[in-house]
Amino acid sequence: MLTDTTLTTTDSVDPAGDNPQADPRPHLAGNSANRPANGPANGPTVARTEAATKVYGAGETKVTALDAVSVAIPAGEFTAIMGPSGSGKSTLMHCLAGLDTLTSGRVFLDDVELSSLSDRKLTKLRRDRIGFVFQAFNLLPTLTALENITLPMDLAGRKPDQAWLDQVVRVVGLGTRLGHRPSELSGGQQQRVAVARALASKPAVIFADEPTGNLDRNSGIEVLKFLRSAVDDLGQSIVMVTHDPYAASYADATLTLSDGRIISHERAVA
């Protein structure tokens, strides 16, 4: 019923021929091996902003959440966005993910300019090209773990790539608990299912919003390791918003925001 018009558009505007539908792993695997020690990556980007500005309210109550932010998110890497509350880190992620719109400036995902897209196309983009992991309440309580994992593909009305699904499911390590409802899983297990769902549709990028915020330390580590392995083993691009420096230490690079501006973009020392 729903055809992938967005993706064909994406292909046609991609002069580099970097087909996003193709498995991104091979070239990214190379990327992660040769990543530079510091500064933003110069390789292919999966998302970027140009002078992204977001203003809430007007007059006295005017708040500038993003102030002309220009940033490129490298493909095949694990990027953390940090900053204190109100620094604009969540707004940046929401705008990158097509969940929120900019006041001015431009956002590109897969070289598609998001502000030009209708709600229908944005929905399709989220479904097919983006994976989400939220802080909590990631899963539909009425669906089993496996049904939650395949949800985006089911919504698209297409069959999941069985081999890929098996691989993802194996990495999640839930085994026999896949047929269980979320309420029967631990917090850490629930977040791992959420990551698996995000991975299963082979998105261009996964956005994770404080994925460990609601977890105890051990479960948190479990999820972070899982995210890390998704990047290392599966070549997935991941953007994670967090205020926890320990969580950020799992990333390849850390963007730090304050008052709507990027104050640093550092590469982790491997």
Next chain:
Amino acid sequence: MARILRLSLRRLTSDKRRAFSTGFAIIIGVAFLAATLVLGDTMRAGFKGLFAEANAGIDLAVRSEDGIGDAGDEMFVRGTTDEALVERIRQVPGVAAAAAQVEGTAQIIGADGSAIGGGGPPTVGAAWIDDPELSPYRIREGRAPQVDGEVLIDAYSAREGDIALGDTVEIRLPDLIESEVVGIATFGERDSFAGATLAAFDQDSAQRWFTGDDQVSAVLVRAEPGVDVAQLDALVSDTVSEVVGDGTEVITSAELTAEQEKAIEGDFLGMVTMMLLAFAGVALVVAGFSIYNTFTIMVSQRSRESSLLRALGASRPQVLSAVTIEAVLVGLVASLVGTGVGVGLAEGLRRLMASAGMDLGMESITINSAAVVTAVAVGLVITVLSSVIPAIKGSRAAPLAALRSTAVEATSVGRIRIAAGVFALAGGAAMVVTSGQMAADAAAEAASGGPAMSVLGIGALAALVGAVLLAPLAAIPFGHLLSRVTGALWPSGRISGRLAGRNVVRNPRRTASSAVALVVGVTVVTLFATMAVSMKGAMDDIVRRTFGGDIVVSAEWGSAGIGTDLASRIHELPEVDRAADLSYGLARVDGDDRDIVATDLNAIAGLTDLGVESGSFAGAGAGEVAVSRDFALENQVEVGDVVPVSFVDGTSLDLEVGAIYSETDFMGNVMLHSDDYLPHAGQSTVDVVLLSVAEGIDVSDAASSIEAAAGRGGPTVETRDEFIDSIAGEIDQALTLIYGLLGLAVLIALMGIANTLALSVHERTREIGLLRAVGQSRRQLRATVRWESVVTAVLGTVGGLGLGVFLGWGVVRAAFARSQGMDSALAVPTGSIVAIVVLAVLAAVIASVRPARRAARLDVLDALATV
């Protein structure tokens, strides 16, 4: 307490739309109830005024004590009284005037050839009473009728029939006569007495047609000014017993008015109001379910807020009273609004009736405090009862439990509930089945069918309660079935169906209570449809089995009848082979007042097959009677026995039982010979002529000849098939009205579904945000909500259809137990069932539009941020 009240008020005003939709169900139900009560009171007051006006100038009425049938019943026939009394009563000291009342039936034929009036209000033929106070009629034009051949008519008939003074009109008595209109009168200031037509003649003519010479219907008496009516009553009574002995009574005008009010209540008002009240009851029960549902969801949504209140130190009764006060406020406001709407509705109907020419004396609307108090109290009690149960359940939550929980789910169905449901459903079903057997047994022994009907009623109620209790169990397979069906039909829509199916199953109790409101309405609709279809089938069967003739000529109900003159002309038509007249009447047979059919017993045998068990109709003549098997059993008579039969004129005959038959549906239990009945029946008449057409004659040609012979304003002529169709048509007509009234209950139920859906959507805001974030399109989201609505409606509809057909079968079995060969009378109203399902699905789709649109409009980020 004041604080809690303030909290309740704030909640209500902060969510006006929800308060409105909660109240709406009650408003509709109460409006229906109030309109019924107020209209009933208004009509009652109208008739009371009319009767009082009619009797205003009368102080006493003298009439026969005896009659056949139940006094106050429509079919009651009162005996006549000696004309000599009039002159004697005039001489009683204190009597200012006395006049003979002579009444019968006379149908005036209008200028266009159709009969005026009838079909409800009476068509009165009478002797004109000159005394302006004893008669409520006033001559507007012309003068009183004085000799044979003159008539005075009411102004309504003159207007309706386009008849002017000096015209010659035809009047059916039932034989056609022609008279010159010499006067036109009004009833007081009105054109007619509640739509009754009047043809007034000179007294001699009226007596000849209606009561017989030297007889009168009653003597109306007016006292001289200042005379004590009680004393005069005694004096008149003495004179009466001097002249005619026992058997004649003297009543005051107040008693007469009261008796007439009681009669109209029994005939018309009581029946109409009872039926409307029953529908108002169904509407209110359905409204109760809707409110229960709304409050259940509201309480669960507010559990967080309640928990916070509890944690901050509010006691459980305080939390509970906040909900209760809210319910009282909603209930009170809705009931008051509903009552107001109801009064408006009643006023609108009154005006509608007035403008349609139905002048029932209702100058203005009558609002009794009892009606208002009843309507408001019923609405309030239902609202409070339906909301307190969920409130109590909600208040049981531990102070902090709700603060922690994220998704409230109650998938389990209590064991006690299941046990009680199974018990009620199985027990009820068993009672319904048993009642049929009981009714059959009672019929075989000619005993009363009352106990069987009681068992049936209780069983039906128990089955309904059981179905309500078990509905959550049915919701689960329904939800799963949906997932499968939609997946198979629309592979791309599979996920929408699956999500909707899971939502249906996640809280089966909520789904079920949302559906149950629909079950009630659909059950009643299906019950009536099943009964109607079965009755149609049965009537068809009965007519085909028992009536062997070709044509039925029948007088319109409430008309003057066919008349012996026309009947004999029909008999003599060359197209007619065999014919038999039927007269419906009353007689006292073997001590009991009974409906009887008088006919030519010998002729009827050739036209009908009544299942003769012993004796024979052939050759039966005057002096014989045919009775049903039931009658024979009950009265212990056999062929050859003698049965005493007495008539309204006081005559008594000993008739010999000539035949015992089994088919009672067409002819009832007692058949007399016309020659024995008609001479004693007052204004003699024939109601129906059954006939067969002569060899080689086309039935429709014969029908045309009969119509031509009948003349203007004559009886209905129908072939056998047309006759069957017209019976079916009458049943359909009644059914249409019932459908209309029950449609209201179904509408309330669907609003309940819409309400529940809107609240469920609200409750799942965060889930919707998540779904939208991971790629559910607005269209898919709307489809999910729509599917949920459809499944809920289909669940309710299927439940109602099943229950309705089963109960309809029970009713048909119990009600027709006395009928022969009715065992197979049950017919499933396939057409209606398909229509109901289609309508329910369509309505469910419509009900889902607003909740679905609201869900689709949610901002993804806002929805995700919802706690």
